Amino acid sequence: MHDVKLIRDDPQAFDDALARRGLKPAAKRIVELDILIRAAMTAKQAAENRRNQASKAIGLAKARKDESEAARLMEEVESAKYDLAQLPETEAAASAELEEILANIPNLPAEDVPDGADEHGNEKVREWGTPRNFDFFIRDHVALGEGLGLMDFAAAARISGARFVALKGGLARLERALGAFMLDLQTNEHGFTEISPPLLVRSEALYGTGQLPKFAEDLFRTTSEHSLIPTSEVSLTNLVRETILAESDLPMRMTAHTPCFRAEAGSAGRDVRGMIRQHQFYKVELVSVTTPENSSEEHEYMVHCAEEVLKRLDLPFRTMLLCTGDMGFQARKTWDIEVWLPSQNTCREISSCSNCGDFQARRMDARYRPAGDRKTRFVHTLNGSGLAVGRTLVAVMENYQNADGTIAVPPCLVPYMGGMTRIG
């Protein structure tokens, strides 16, 4: 959500920022509505003031038993109410239109985000590790998993349809090990507090983080008013909704290991094979709530917390700065981390770390009070995957495969695998 005052003060800057995202100008109508709303509000408040003054006087007149004065004042109230008749509707209609417009406008890109139409405009920031040289014919994770009899897409499809999988034995254990490993790293070494949040959330929460109203078709909705979380960013970030935090509480760093559910409505035909794009997957999420002054620094910190997982797993990756055209709705700046997948001979996204500025905070009404200050300010919120467990499982399988189709367990995971060093 955007600050109307900022748009009012510099409509051109707002439209320029939208243009960087490839969006049409919107400031003109916003400013018109803002003027309309404020005029109606001022007139309404004046009429309400008349009404309130007269009503108070009626009480006093009745106390004096001055019925004629009371009757005269009641007419005064009637007249004020007549003036009041249309104003609230005018204001409400304009406010609704303004809110509708604002709710659907994405966050403005930060200054240092490169312009670009799509992922081709992204910039490589750094890379780490060297892809392994295989002296045998490499398999992708599907061939490996099915070959071992530990990954069953067919059975999952009979139960749930496409884009589901059932992992068995060593692979199920590997998935659990990865989640536990990531969670331990982020909590023990990086200062994030482990949270076990709700997986079903109300639309208010989804609106707060920006999934609604625009991206309803990406969500699984239940028959109640709940939706399944597409990411625990929703639950974790909304933990501070409608609160005023003390500056000393910041940064507030939270992490959770949860399933994520995505309808993938617009992805028909993409990544149809394997575990890359599923309706359900586990993810360890990182969320930071911080001050405007510290959010950029915190953003850097979070990417490094995510990258550290891949370093410990010794998986090659590169970190990309997303261009304006590839960023999500809520983000003002995003780094993606892409892990090396031998079977695809390329890197695939395994983490996305975004600074949302005060965009979500405004939607959630999440504020903090600077130390020694009376006025509250909106917090800045950041989120990042630390990491997507399903895709990490794929990366481990493919990068650690042996010639015989078995999979070596990365050393840092061995303790989490009960000492097992090889799967299959």
Next chain:
RNA sequence: GGUGACGUGGCCGAGCGGCUGAAGGCGGCGGUUUGCUAAACCGUUAUACGCUGUCAAGGCGUAUCGAGGGUUCGAAUCCCUCCGUCACCGCCA
């Protein structure tokens, strides 16, 4: 799911339909007194928005007593719906 009770400011807790944005207390902040601490005393202590003002200080106003509607000249107080909390019962991991 059933029955009953209840949602008031940072917290506790008053509140006959009419100067109640809301008594009182605690806590917080500022000050006086003080060798230090404690105590006592005085003052102060919500948020959002609009108008005004140099988008300052300040002033005026509107709204907010879980949320949204309604009744009324006037609602924290009456009615309805929703959300939530507590207690007991039923069912259940």
